[in-house]
Amino acid sequence: xxxxxxxxxxxxxxxxxxxxxxxxxxxxxxxxxxxxxxxxxxxxxxxxxxxxxxxxxxxxxxxxxxxxxxxxxxxxxxxxxxxxxxxxxxxxxxxxxxxxxxxxxxxxxxxxxxxxxxxxxxxxxxxxxxxxxxxxxxxxxxxxxxxxxxxxxxxxxxxxxxxxxxxxxxxxxxxxxxxxxxxxxxxxxxxxxxx
Ligand SMILES: Cc1cn([C@H]2C[C@H](O)[C@@H](COP(=O)(O)OP(=O)(O)OP(=O)(O)O)O2)c(=O)[nH]c1=O
Numbered sequence: 001x002x003x004x005x006x007x008x009x010x011x012x013x014x015x016x017x018x019x020x021x022x023x024x025x026x027x028x029x030x031x032x033x034x035x036x037x038x039x040x041x042x043x044x045x046x047x048x049x050x051x052x053x054x055x056x057x058x059x060x061x062x063x064x065x066x067x068x069x070x071x072x073x074x075x076x077x078x079x080x081x082x083x084x085x086x087x088x089x090x091x092x093x094x095x096x097x098x099x100x101x102x103x104x105x106x107x108x109x110x111x112x113x114x115x116x117x118x119x120x121x122x123x124x125x126x127x128x129x130x131x132x133x134x135x136x137x138x139x140x141x142x143x144x145x146x147x148x149x150x151x152x153x154x155x156x157x158x159x160x161x162x163x164x165x166x167x168x169x170x171x172x173x174x175x176x177x178x179x180x181x182x183x184x185x186x187x188x189x190x191x192x193x194x195x
Pocket of ligand 1: 008009010011013014053074075076077078087108150151152153155156157158161175176177
């Protein structure tokens with residue numbers, strides 16, 4: 001690959017998924033404001049976050065590079081009944097999220113955006129996940145493992161949280177944080193257009 005690839009993320013899960021795709025890449029960890037705007041839909045919000053991460057990464061890197069690198073940003077949110085469940089702020093918040101998810105369906109929205117310094121392309125992947133019913137004791141025990149603390153919706157499908165998933169319709173890798181097929185398509189398409 002000619003263009004240098006960079007992942008604008010501090011998520012170890014996204015790093016592992018991009019490695020799984022077979023790419024070599026560098027890392028940059030931009031800080032952006034992740035507050036939803038008034039009137040913004042969950043889909044608009046998650047796409048804006050992915051784009052802002054890619055652009056902020058590009059802004060950090062471009063001054064040092066001869067050719068602007070391809071910078072990938074991604075964002076994941078959990079949505080139920082129109083309400084966005086982001087990362088839990090504390091134990092009470094995390095347990096409340098898990099109680100909401102218990103025995104019901106929710107959607108996981110993951111957006112991935114790629115900037116080459118000029119163009120900014122994106123894809124949005126929506127996956128439905130159905131949880132089994134959870135007791136308060138199960139929720140408390142799960143919170144205490146520490147796994148939910150840094151994850152949207154307070155669970156990790158790739159970890160102990162996977163034990164709660166009755167069904168999934170969509171992209172497993174998108175729920176973990178980076179949709180493999182769509183990310184590869186985005187990168188391949190931009191490289192092809194650049195030649
Ligand atoms: C629902 C779910 C979310 N998650 C994770 C994916 C994301 O890393 C995190 C959602 O937070 P994000 O804000 O999307 O990402 P992040 O802060 O971890 O990383 P970045 O530096 O790229 O902004 O929740 C899982 O790992 N497993 C799951 O099953």
